[in-house]
């Protein structure tokens with residue numbers, strides 16, 4: 001016996017009232033893109049669930065892939081069998097055995113097809129009895145079972161589900177607007193982007209690089225991070241900003257203690273210009289309160305001063321170890337720790353002001369006109385469009401994505 005399908009249960013999107021249709025459509029399209037690497041699979045939608053038809057694809061690999069899609073609360077393997085009591089019993093036992101360490105269970109049978117001769121209650125008892133007879137040290141627990149086996153008797157067939165696997169939770173990416181993620185090569189910003197995606201936000205990324213001070217490898221590292229993030233976001237547009245001229249100008253003309261603050265202010269100004277152009281309503285950074293000199297409350301205030309756009313900081317209250325743990329889970333950690341320089345580290349002042357004032361930052365900045373540099377940096381940026389890699393990719397597979 002084998003699982004024929006995976007039942008997909010929605011997350012909190014089910015609560016979204018009128019928007020529900022939009023959320024379901026987005027989830028369906030994100031899931032369809034993710035499943036392209038398993039060409040035999042098909043997605044079927046019912047009123048309040050989705051089913052992935054496995055059609056012979058490896059159930060466990062498909063399950064893992066589905067578990068990366070935001071907006072899914074939980075998933076279960078399911079067996080489809082005929083309306084034949086012996087077959088249903090066999091399938092229920094198979095479903096029970098799939099939950100390796102389960103010692104207690106509950107059967108929840110539902111007879112949608114009333115022509116089936118055995119009622120739901122009676123079916124619960126017969127299937128429960130069959131499992132008890134064919135296992136050892138196992139008991140029924142209707143209140144808090146290790147595994148609940150659902151049996152739905154429909155006209156076309158009988159569907160039996162097994163244990164619940166956790167989904168990624170959150171909301172389907174693309175349902176709550178877009179943000180521009182300031183993506184460095186570090187550990188934090190990819191995690192910030194991941195958490196934004198988890199709240200249903202579509203992410204575009206902006207990266208500042210300063211050749212020849214920063215190398216091609218440093219840029220490639222950022223592209224590899226962005227590529228990894230497409231596992232969750234399906235697609236990701238990256239804006240690469242030439243930042244060398246601006247950094248040199250800051251280095252030469254700004255007081256050393258304020259160079260870091262002013263550099264960040266310029267990053268935000270450029271990001272805002274790109275966001276405006278792309279109709280993006282917010283920016284996201286990987287800042288976390290108190291981690292480094294530029295991330296004190298005063299520093300954040302002095303940097304944030306240049307924009308009215310919301311700056312989302314998903315990591316603001318998180319500990320470094322927790323951030324690292326997420327980056328390991330999502331596969332960005334090993335890329336982030338590659339030892340290539342970032343533009344911020346190349347020009348880092350010996351003793352940056354940890355408590356800069358925005359008035360002083362404004363004062364120093366006013367002495368130099370950066371407006372033309374900002375315009376040029378935006379105009380001369382490189383735009384790279386990344387999309388989820390699938391083993392079976394074809395040239396036009398994602399044409400519709402951007």
Ligand SMILES: Nc1ncnc2c1ncn2[C@@H]1O[C@H](COP(=O)(O)OP(=O)(O)OP(=O)(O)O)[C@@H](O)[C@H]1O
Pocket residue numbers: 181182183184185186187188189190206207208209284285286287288291292294295342343344
């Ligand atoms: N070269 C860059 N390009 C784009 N964004 C950057 C760059 N450098 C820094 N940032 C943004 O500024 C934030 C703070 O950077 P900083 O280097 O102070 O902190 P960090 O904790 O090391 O962050 P990260 O691990 O993301 O590099 C980053 O999380 C990122 O959002």
